[in-house]
Amino acid sequence: MSTPPIPASDAVPSAPGDGGADADSAAGESVRTVVVAVAANLAIAVAKAVAAVITGSASLWAETAHSFADTGNEVLLFIGLRRSDREADARHPFGYGQERWFWAFLAAMGIFVVGGVLAIQEGIKSLLHPEALESVWVGVAVLLVSAVLEGISWRQAHKQLKAEAARNDRTLARQLKRGSDPTAATVFLEDSAALIGLALALAALGLHAWTGSAVWDAVSSILIGLLLVAVAWRLATRNKALLIDESAPPNVLENVREGITSDPWVADAPEVTAVFVGPRLLLVSARVVATREAADAPAERLTEAVAGLTARLEARPGIARADIVVVPASNPASAPDPSTAP
Structure with a gap:
């Protein structure tokens, strides 16, 4: 099956x-x-x-x-x-x-x-x-x-x-x-x-x-x-x-983050960056953490899910390219910054 x-x-x-x-x-x-x-x-x-x-x-x-x-x-x-x-x-x-x-x-x-x-x-x-x-x-x-x-x-x-x-x-x-x-x-x-x-x-x-x-x-x-x-x-x-590659404003970054995390297989997007590569045009890069179910699925299925999310992002007006990288939940890049801890 x-x-x-x-x-x-x-x-x-x-x-x-x-x-x-x-x-x-x-x-x-x-x-x-x-x-x-x-x-x-x-x-x-x-x-x-x-x-x-x-x-x-x-x-x-x-x-x-x-x-x-x-x-x-x-x-x-x-x-x-x-x-x-x-x-x-x-x-x-x-x-x-x-x-x-x-x-x-x-x-x-x-x-x-x-x-x-x-x-x-x-x-x-x-x-x-x-x-x-x-x-x-x-x-x-x-x-x-x-x-x-x-x-x-x-x-x-x-x-x-x-x-x-x-x-x-x-x-x-x-x-x-x-x-x-x-x-x-x-x-x-x-x-x-x-x-x-x-x-x-x-x-x-x-x-x-x-x-x-x-x-x-x-x-x-x-x-x-x-x-x-x-x-x-x-x-x-x-x-x-x-x-010199200014970042998109915080509200735009949050909008992109919400779009990424709305995919059911994405548990979190701890790092989302976007820089302007032209007027009203962004290059998006994101590190995402997969849900346990997605992480346990065969590798090709996770690859297909990443490709699908990337394609949907790039199909949206205002996004020139999206690079999505799946990281484990324990990845240092996805962990909270100790300096910001209360």
Whole structure:
């Protein structure tokens, strides 16, 4: 008589917020966010450059550098989106999702150098060699129009970020901090910095015109530069964390653990790890303890049970690969950590 197969369960959930349809929708939304941002920032950059030449305003020159930097950075984000969509192959078995983080990291460096450093340099130059302000109303008009265009781009990025946060049951701030797709976060932070920078530039133009002192303009330019440096640092550190295999959040790990232990033959899963190998894509590794019945079954039956659980995990959206290892209950890796004992 043949030995019956070890019972299995189909209740293996995917990582929260990483559903296939949601992932496809998020990818399309990312493209829209970047396209809107590129169109808005290119128009803004040209308008600011013309206004900066006419007025001679240091803060307008800083904003010009900022907008050209944003445009270039969003082109980098678009390249990352396209390259990361390629299918997995023999050289990259988990796909090209990490390309998105690489290009977003380059975008952060662009904000730092082209936006932040040049703005600070322009502010220092204006402090040392102040120039008279001309055609103030041209600068004011351009900044107001820029604020409207930036607002359109900001709204699109905010909409996508809010939707991603809702899918993951997170606050907007938490999504900015822990989201695995950098696209919306990068555009959102860039546009938020741009709107603050526009407010600073408008205030500087008004104070320069009112007092006749170029110090206001210069200080505004330096503040805009420092703001961009802070944004660049925030984005660079987030993408660096993802590039060096950041772990999935605790709620995702718990979700995966529950899916594994729902199989009747699994007594416990003492060790479950998952790292991001792309936006909304995880590599899962788990050590599991089999029930006494499963452990006493023929080896081929246990092997089939492990293969079945692995296949069910990998069939779920959001999981690129799952590695399941069966360990005895007495295995040190499955024993409690003595340092955590009461």
